[in-house]
Amino acid sequence: RRLSTELDRRVAQRTADLAASSDKLRRESAERHAAEEKLEREEAELKRTEAYKAAIMDSSLDCIVAMDHAGRITEFNPAAERVLGYKRDDVVGKPLADVMIPPALRDRHHAGFERHLATGESRVLGHRVEMTALCADGREIPVEIAIARIQHDGPPSFTGYLRDITARKRNEAQLLDALARLAESEERWRSVFENSAIGVALTDLDGRFIATNPMYQRMQIG
Numbered sequence: 001r002r003l004s005t006e007l008d009r010r011v012a013q014r015t016a017d018l019a020a021s022s023d024k025l026r027r028e029s030a031e032r033h034a035a036e037e038k039l040e041r042e043e044a045e046l047k048r049t050e051a052y053k054a055a056i057m058d059s060s061l062d063c064i065v066a067m068d069h070a071g072r073i074t075e076f077n078p079a080a081e082r083v084l085g086y087k088r089d090d091v092v093g094k095p096l097a098d099v100m101i102p103p104a105l106r107d108r109h110h111a112g113f114e115r116h117l118a119t120g121e122s123r124v125l126g127h128r129v130e131m132t133a134l135c136a137d138g139r140e141i142p143v144e145i146a147i148a149r150i151q152h153d154g155p156p157s158f159t160g161y162l163r164d165i166t167a168r169k170r171n172e173a174q175l176l177d178a179l180a181r182l183a184e185s186e187e188r189w190r191s192v193f194e195n196s197a198i199g200v201a202l203t204d205l206d207g208r209f210i211a212t213n214p215m216y217q218r219m220q221i222g
Contacts, residue, residue, distance in 0.1 A: 057075065057077040057078075058077060058078055060077055060079055061079055062079055062161050062162060062163050063077065063079045063080035063083050063084065063143075063160075063161070063162035063163070063164075064076075064077040064079065064080060064159065064160070064161055064162075065077075065080055065096065065100070065159070065160045065162065066150075066157065066158065066159045066160070067096045067157065067158050067160070068155065068157050068158075069117065069155035069156050069157060070095075071095050071096055071097060071113055072093055072094065072095055072096070073091050073092050073093065073094055073095075073096050073099065074092065074093075074157065075092070075159075076088040076091050076092060080162070083135075083141075083162070083164050084100065084133060084134075084135050084136060085135045085136030085137055086099065086136045097109050097110060099134070100133050100134050101133075101134060102132055102133075102134045102140050103134075105131065105132070112124065117156070122147075124145075124147050125147055125148065125149055126146075126148070127146070128144055128145070128146045129144070129145055129146075130142060130143070130144050130145075130165065131143060131145060133145075133162060141164055141166050142164075142165050142166055142169045143162045143163060143164055143165060144162070144163045144165050145160055145161065145162045145163075146160070146161045147159070147160045147161075148160075148161075193211075193213050194213055194214060196213055196215055197215060198215060199212070199213065199215045199216030199217075199218075199219045200212070200213040200215070200216055201213075201216050
C-alpha cells in the first residue's frame with residue numbers, strides 16, 4: 001500500500017509538472033505568436049511608410065535632395081533630375097558640393113557645413129534662402145532652397161528642398177525695367193510740363209485745378 005501510495009503521489013506530481021510545463025509552453029507559444037504578429041504589423045507599416053515617402057519623393061514638383069553627415073548625396077528625386085539635369089544613379093554617393101554648388105560658392109558651403117557639425121549653428125537651416133545651383137550642362141540657375149535636419153539617432157543627415165525661380169527672377173527683372181521706364185517717362189513729362197513755353201493747367205472733370213506749370217502761373221499773375 002505504501003508503494004502504491006508513493007507511486008500514485010509521484011504520478012500525480014509528474015502529471016502536475018507536465019501540466020505546468022504544457023501551460024508554460026502554451027503561454028510561450030502564444031507570446032511568440034503575438035510577437036510575430038506585432039513584427040509583421042510593424043513591417044507592413046514600415047513598408048507603407050516607405051511607399052508613402054517614395055510617393056512624395058517621386059511626385060513632388062520641388063527638387064528634393066538628401067545628404068548625410070559627410071555631405072554625400074543619399075537621395076535625388078525625379079524633379080531634381082528634371083531641373084538640374086543629373087541622373088540619380090550618377091550622383092548618389094557623391095559630395096553634394098561637387099555636384100550642385102557653383103565653384104565660387106563651395107568654400108562658403110564647406111565652412112558653413114563644418115560650422116554646423118561642430119557647433120549646431122546654421123544660417124540656412126529652417127530658412128528659405130536664394131542661391132544659385134549648378135546644372136549638369138554647366139548652367140547656373142537661381143533657386144530658392146530650404147534645408148531641414150532629419151531627426152534620428154546617429155550621425156546627422158539633411159534634406160534640401162529646391163525650387164527653380166528662373167521665371168520669377170525674369171519677371172522681377174522685367175517689372176523693375178518697366179518701373180524704370182515709367183519713372184523715366186514721368187521725368188521727361190515733368191520736364192516738359194515744367195519748362196514749357198506755354199501755360200499748361202490740369203483740371204478734374206469739375207474744373208478744379210490739379211496742377212499748373214510755371215508759365216501758366218506767370219500768365220495768371222500778369
